[in-house]
Amino acid sequence: MQKLVINGGKKLSGEVTIGGAKNSTVALIPAAILSNTPVVLDSVPQIRDVKNLRSILKDMNVTSEMNNDVLKIDPTNIQFAELPSGKVSSLRASYYFMGAMLGRFGKAVVGFPGGDDIGPRPIDQHIKGFEALGAHVENRHGQIIITAPEEGLKGAKIFLDMVSVGATINVILAAVKAKGTTIIENAAKEPEIIDLATFLNNMGATIRGVGTETIRIEGVDTLRSNNAHTIIPDRIEAGTYLSLAAANGGDILVKNIISEHLDAFLAKLDEMGVNLEVGEDSIYVKPSPNLKAVNIKTMPYPGFATDLQQPITPLLMKASGEAMIVDTIYPKRVKHISQLTKMGANITSENDLIFVHGGAQLKGANVSADEIRAGACLMIAGLLADGQTVIDHAENILRGYDQVVWKLHCLNADVKLIGEDDLV
Numbered sequence: 001m002q003k004l005v006i007n008g009g010k011k012l013s014g015e016v017t018i019g020g021a022k023n024s025t026v027a028l029i030p031a032a033i034l035s036n037t038p039v040v041l042d043s044v045p046q047i048r049d050v051k052n053l054r055s056i057l058k059d060m061n062v063t064s065e066m067n068n069d070v071l072k073i074d075p076t077n078i079q080f081a082e083l084p085s086g087k088v089s090s091l092r093a094s095y096y097f098m099g100a101m102l103g104r105f106g107k108a109v110v111g112f113p114g115g116d117d118i119g120p121r122p123i124d125q126h127i128k129g130f131e132a133l134g135a136h137v138e139n140r141h142g143q144i145i146i147t148a149p150e151e152g153l154k155g156a157k158i159f160l161d162m163v164s165v166g167a168t169i170n171v172i173l174a175a176v177k178a179k180g181t182t183i184i185e186n187a188a189k190e191p192e193i194i195d196l197a198t199f200l201n202n203m204g205a206t207i208r209g210v211g212t213e214t215i216r217i218e219g220v221d222t223l224r225s226n227n228a229h230t231i232i233p234d235r236i237e238a239g240t241y242l243s244l245a246a247a248n249g250g251d252i253l254v255k256n257i258i259s260e261h262l263d264a265f266l267a268k269l270d271e272m273g274v275n276l277e278v279g280e281d282s283i284y285v286k287p288s289p290n291l292k293a294v295n296i297k298t299m300p301y302p303g304f305a306t307d308l309q310q311p312i313t314p315l316l317m318k319a320s321g322e323a324m325i326v327d328t329i330y331p332k333r334v335k336h337i338s339q340l341t342k343m344g345a346n347i348t349s350e351n352d353l354i355f356v357h358g359g360a361q362l363k364g365a366n367v368s369a370d371e372i373r374a375g376a377c378l379m380i381a382g383l384l385a386d387g388q389t390v391i392d393h394a395e396n397i398l399r400g401y402d403q404v405v406w407k408l409h410c411l412n413a414d415v416k417l418i419g420e421d422d423l424v
């Protein structure tokens with residue numbers, strides 16, 4: 001277990017640069033096995049999810065090498081391997097090996113994915129998609145065994161019952177080399193899906209309509225990578241630092257941002273009265289003394305991201321009045337509430353509604369980061385609180401926050417990680 005020790009209450013200032021998007025990266029790494037040539041990814045975040053995915057690649061005889069933020073993946077000597085639970089359960093995105101292995105080998109044996117404990121996370125739509133393409137899917141004691149027919153996968157029309165990032169990506173990965181045309185209706189529109197499609201299209205795939213609710217894929221025989229792919233900036237990491245900056249009240253510049261990806265989030269900051277200067281690829285947060293409470297409802301992109309409802313909570317605690325949060329994607333995503341209460345926050349949850357009351361002065365406490373964004377929320381709260389906060393299970397934060405201790409030091413924060421491991 002890792003602990004993040006924070007001596008809070010300091011005014012922060014300076015610059016922080018956002019890394020590549022975790023949710024793109026964790027799809028791009030499995031997607032790399034579809035290539036017949038080595039793949040180079042640029043702007044790769046140094047996070048535990050990347051480390052774990054690289055370890056899974058190794059089990060398939062796929063080599064990878066990381067130098068700073070450049071990751072080279074060589075799948076030319078790939079061998080089929082079963083991926084039982086264990087490593088696979090260390091993260092959610094291991095489920096992308098289902099679609100990618102199906103595309104590469106016509107079969108996949110993958111344990112049930114792990115990831116954040118944020119309520120039920122079924123994968124029925126992924127399975128429905130694979131079956132529509134002709135695959136046979138069996139759940140044998142938690143191992144998902146997926147087999148394409150002898151003649152290979154065949155394009156099909158798939159209507160997703162709900163908007164799902166994971167199912168949309170998994171169907172793309174399986175369909176990109178299937179015979180004929182696949183149409184995904186009610187597809188998710190997240191920027192990370194566009195990033196993945198850009199990567200695949202540059203390797204010879206034909207994927208159209210990504211970013212709309214209808215995606216059309218014409219299957220191709222081979223994919224070959226010719227140039228490095230630069231991963232888009234992480235909009236959730238950006239939102240986390242913007243929330244910290246606004247709540248702390250210091251002068252902070254957040255660099256490497258695509259502000260359009262944060263439209264719903266920035267609209268809420270604006271409504272709250274946060275003083276922002278939005279530049280071409282950066283946002284400067286100025287002191288904002290009179291913050292107002294706002295209500296938040298999380299929705300699929302381009303709505304307010306569920307992954308930002310916890311990171312914005314400490315900022316809501318700085319506003320006057322009561323804010324209400326409804327997380328329509330993960331209504332049970334409330335692991336931060338009991339921990340914030342230990343720090344003196346006035347926050348409650350009832351019937352899947354979260355009520356945040358402004359005005360309480362936070363005090364340092366011993367808390368636990370039971371999932372990534374709960375951890376990010378507690379990290380911000382710890383930086384705002386008087387005294388020392390110790391966050392247990394900080395490994396959940398490191399799962400998706402690139403070089404977080406170093407970045408916080410750049411802002412002059414007093415933080416220390418106990419039990420550091422090598423993420424590269």
Ligand SMILES: CC(=O)N[C@H]1[C@@H](OP(=O)(O)OP(=O)(O)OC[C@H]2O[C@@H](n3ccc(=O)[nH]c3=O)[C@H](O)[C@@H]2O)O[C@H](CO)[C@@H](O)[C@@H]1O
Pocket residue numbers: 023026092093120121122123124125126127162163164165166167188300306307328329330
């Ligand atoms: C690695 C990654 O990119 N993770 C993101 C991805 O997770 P993930 O891809 O797992 O989330 P989905 O978009 O699939 O989930 C959206 C909703 O659909 C439900 N659902 C989904 C699939 C399915 O087969 N059946 C089903 O019922 C889920 O329980 C959830 O309520 O999108 C989430 C929603 O924006 C984000 O919080 C995660 O950070």
Ligand SMILES: C=C(OP(=O)(O)O)C(=O)O
Pocket residue numbers: 091092093114115116118307372373400
């Ligand atoms: C829920 C998240 O991640 P994952 O889907 O990888 O568990 C997240 O990034 O907030």
